[in-house]
Amino acid sequence: MANFHLEIVSMDGQKFDDEVERVSLRTITGDLAIMAHHINYCTAVGMGTAKVIMKDGSERKAACIGGMLSMMDNHCRLIPTTFEWSEEIDVDRAERAKERAEKKIQDEKLSEEQRLRNQAKALSCAYPFTNSRKKTAAYKNTIL
Numbered sequence: 197m198a199n200f201h202l203e204i205v206s207m208d209g210q211k212f213d214d215e216v217e218r219v220s221l222r223t224i225t226g227d228l229a230i231m232a233h234h235i236n237y238c239t240a241v242g243m244g245t246a247k248v249i250m251k252d253g254s255e256r257k258a259a260c261i262g263g264m265l266s267m268m269d270n271h272c273r274l275i276p277t278t279f280e281w282s283e284e285i286d287v288d289r290a291e292r293a294k295e296r297a298e299k300k301i302q303d304e305k306l307s308e309e310q311r312l313r314n315q316a317k318a319l320s321c322a323y324p325f326t327n328s329r330k331k332t333a334a335y336k337n338t339i340l
Contacts, residue, residue, distance in 0.1 A: 198232035199251045200270045206263075206279040217253070219272060221246040221260055230267055238266040241276055257282045 197217045204212040220229040222244035230237070246260035262277030300314045 200230075200232040200234075200267075200272060202248065202272045202274065204274045204276070204279060206276050208279075211258075211279050211281070212248070215251045216248055216272075217251055218249040219246065219274070221265070221274075223265070228265075230265075230272055233270060234267045234272075236268050238264065241265055241274070246274070246276075246279070259285060 199215040199217055202212060202214065202216045202219055204210070218229055218231050220227065222228075222242040224240045224242045227244075228239065241260060241263045243261040244259075246258045248256045248258070250256065258279055258281045260274075260276050260279050263275045263279075265272070265274045297314075306314065
C-alpha cells in the first residue's frame with residue numbers, strides 16, 4: 197500500500213513523525229480514515245481511540261481527544277488536545293481520576309448548584325476520557 201507522512205503534535209510535544217499506511221479516528225461528525233493521496237481535508241477531532249497503521253502493517257492505538265486534523269498534499273497533521281499511546285496509559289491513574297470526580301459529586305458540604313456543576317463537569321470531562329483511556333489501554337495487551 198502507499199504511505200503518507202503523519203505528524204502528531206499535542207500540547208505535551210511531538211508524539212509521532214513518520215510515514216504510515218492509514219490513520220483512523222473519531223471526528224466531531226463521525227469516524228474517519230485517512231490514506232495516502234486523500235483529498236485535502238481539515239476537521240475537528242472528537243473523542244475516542246485513534247488507530248495508526250504503520251508502514252510495516254503493524255497497528256498502534258491511542259486515546260485521542262479534541263483538536264484538529266488536516267491532510268494537505270499527502271501530509272497529515274494531527275494536533276490533538278490530548279493524545280496518549282495505549283502503552284503510555286496508566287490505568288490506575290485513570291481510575292483515581294474517576295474516583296476523585298465521583299467524590300466531588302458526593303461532597304455533602306456543597307450547595308445543590310455546585311454539586312450539579314461538579315456532576316456536569318465529571319460527566320462531560322472525567323468519565324468519558326477515563327473510559328476512553330481505559331478502553332485504549334486494553335489494546336496494549338492485545339496481540340496484533
